[in-house]
Amino acid sequence: MKIPSHHATTAHLGAIFPFFSENHTLANRVVIGSNLFGGTFCFDPFEIYANGVISNPNMVVFGQIGMGKSSFVKTYILRQSIFGRKAWIIDPKGEYSQLALALNCRPIVLRPNGSIKLNPLELGTSDLLVALVESGMKRGLRPIERAGLDIALSIAKAKAKDANLDYATLPNVLDELLDPSESFSKSLFIDQKDLKGEIKEIALELLRMVSGDLRGMFDGPTSKGITPKARCVVIDLSNLYSSHSLSAVMACATSWLQSEMIEREPDGGLFMVIDEAWAVLEDIGVSKWLQKSFKLARSYGVSNIAVMHRFSDLLSGGELGSLQEKLGEGLLKDSETKVIFAQPTSEIDSAKNAFGLSETEAALIHQLTRARSLWKVGNRSYLVDNFLTGYEARLVNTDAAMHSSSLIANAFSVTPG
Numbered sequence: 479m480k481i482p483s484h485h486a487t488t489a490h491l492g493a494i495f496p497f498f499s500e501n502h503t504l505a506n507r508v509v510i511g512s513n514l515f516g517g518t519f520c521f522d523p524f525e526i527y528a529n530g531v532i533s534n535p536n537m538v539v540f541g542q543i544g545m546g547k548s549s550f551v552k553t554y555i556l557r558q559s560i561f562g563r564k565a566w567i568i569d570p571k572g573e574y575s576q577l578a579l580a581l582n583c584r585p586i587v588l589r590p591n592g593s594i595k596l597n598p599l600e601l602g603t604s605d606l607l608v609a610l611v612e613s614g615m616k617r618g619l620r621p622i623e624r625a626g627l628d629i630a631l632s633i634a635k636a637k638a639k640d641a642n643l644d645y646a647t648l649p650n651v652l653d654e655l656l657d658p659s660e661s662f663s664k665s666l667f668i669d670q671k672d673l674k675g676e677i678k679e680i681a682l683e684l685l686r687m688v689s690g691d692l693r694g695m696f697d698g699p700t701s702k703g704i705t706p707k708a709r710c711v712v713i714d715l716s717n718l719y720s721s722h723s724l725s726a727v728m729a730c731a732t733s734w735l736q737s738e739m740i741e742r743e744p745d746g747g748l749f750m751v752i753d754e755a756w757a758v759l760e761d762i763g764v765s766k767w768l769q770k771s772f773k774l775a776r777s778y779g780v781s782n783i784a785v786m787h788r789f790s791d792l793l794s795g796g797e798l799g800s801l802q803e804k805l806g807e808g809l810l811k812d813s814e815t816k817v818i819f820a821q822p823t824s825e826i827d828s829a830k831n832a833f834g835l836s837e838t839e840a841a842l843i844h845q846l847t848r849a850r851s852l853w854k855v856g857n858r859s860y861l862v863d864n865f866l867t868g869y870e871a872r873l874v875n876t877d878a879a880m881h882s883s884s885l886i887a888n889a890f891s892v893t894p895g
Contacts, residue, residue: 504531504855505601511849512548513702521855521863522558522684523815524747524783524891535781536772539691540789541819546849548753549874550817550864551785552577555710556873566735567751568728572716574753576873588731589717591694594701596713598730599601600616600645604628606733607651607684609767613726614683626677629665630654631688648697649688655681656820682804690722696730706735724757729767748780756791759836765805766811773810788821789828807832816854821847 505522513519523535541547553576556566559581569572576584588594598606607627612618619627634650654662655677663670688697689752713731718724732752750771752758756767772782791806810816814834821843830840833854842861843852866874 481600485646495692503862504858505653508554510541510554510724511862514850514861514863516895519860519891521815521853522561524779526777527854531858532813534772534776534814536813536819537783537815538813539783539785539817540787540791540821541792542787543819545820545846546575546851546864547785547819549752549849549866549870550819550851551751551783552874553864553866553870555751556580556870558749560748561707563747563749564704567712568715568731568753569712570715570721570724570754571726574712574751575714578710578712580873583708583710584710585714586704587714587717588695588727590692594694594704594718594805595694596696596704596731597647597698597700597834598649598696598733599631599646599651600700601733602645605767605770606729607631610687610726610727611680611683611847613729614686614723615679619680620676622668622673622676624679626655626658626673627651627680629662630658630677633659633662645697645699647699648684649687652681657682674854680872687726691721692727695727700734708749710836711735721755722842725867728752728758730789732768732771739860748778749783750780751785753785755786759786759791759809760808761783765809769805769808770811772809782813789825789832814856816848818843818852818854819850820844820848854857 479616489780503526504521507525508520508522510519510521513837523537526532527535539547539551546635553568555563556577558565567577569575569585573588576586586594586596588596604627606630608619608624611623611789630651633654634646638644638646658673658677663673666673668676675680686692686792713735715724715727715731732750735750752768755768759765774780776847783881810832818829818833822846826840826844829835829843833839835843835854839859846852849862849864849866851862861893
């Protein structure tokens with residue numbers, strides 16, 4: 479039987495020519511693994527931003543537990559360090575200590591009434607204070623409360639300067655709120671006694687951070703010897719992982735790091751990793767603050783990496799059309815690189831709508847095997863098998879880290895107050 483001939487243009491015929499394959503290379507450095515469409519997959523947000531492939535360097539990473547999400551993030555930071563890149567990591571579960579120690583850095587372990595303090599007011603703005611108070615009170619601030627926080631911080635900063643101190647602290651701001659001066663009240667055109675009543679709630683909320691359940695972490699100057707200038711800074715918050723105040727604590731830790739971010743010379747070489755980012759996204763006040771940080775990524779030469787389990791985490795418990803949902807959607811828009819590890823079938827519809835996945839891609843995310851991920855970079859898609867060296871496999875083995883007493887013993891230790 480004669481097989482009928484096939485007619486095609488030379489442009490289409492080229493696709494079946496022996497040894498022909500498309501060039502899928504995005505970047506020239508930082509190997510991630512094998513590109514299942516052919517070749518090795520490399521990725522560097524600063525390089526491809528400079529090449530015009532993406533408009534911002536931020537990344538979101540999704541994946542079920544045990545499917546390789548955390549291993550990817552840790553090894554990615556390790557490999558970036560070879561090129562002189564730094565990383566600041568907010569670690570709610572205490573999983574990055576091994577990575578810090580592998581980079582000759584000691585993790586900063588925080589706990590209530592501990593021996594290590596970070597001063598979140600080194601950033602010098604009232605944005606964090608607003609986020610913290612809104613977080614605790616579960617509502618937005620009234621204009622008089624917002625203005626009161628701004629003025630209290632300004633007064634505290636002026637007094638610190640007069641005392642030859644580098645920064646004001648939360649207790650300094652609290653003092654101004656609990657006992658507002660006559661000049662404080664006049665600046666707001668309100669009676670001194672009335673002002674005290676108007677700002678009482680925000681004062682009591684800050685009091686909780688100074689002398690309540692969060693005491694001993696952010697209520698004074700940063701402890702001596704603690705600096706964000708190391709090549710890898712890991713802030714271990716595992717002692718607070720089950721606390722309802724986790725989002726506020728993560729915001730304080732991130733703010734302390736951002737104070738250094740603003741002062742440093744932008745060099746296009748810093749990663750800010752926020753693991754378990756759902757804890758921040760479920761809180762409106764802190765979510766607003768985080769989104770603002772993502773929008774400033776290009777200005778400061780920083781690639782933010784938010785790590786979550788499911789797409790539904792972006793909703794943070796908010797109803798359809800709520801502010802929480804809009805904040806989650808905004809975070810996606812400000813993150814032009816999405817790395818997706820295996821997801822349950824219940825997440826397929828959410829993923830399809832959130833990322834604009836094709837029918838094939840949406841069906842694929844449930845079938846991804848361990849260490850295999852779908853990458854959405856700008857308007858391009860890649861299917862990647864992440865690989866680990868033997869050394870990296872030992873480094874990211876959580877169980878091994880639990881039993882490595884010689885390494886953990888070198889971490890900054892804390893003792894009950």
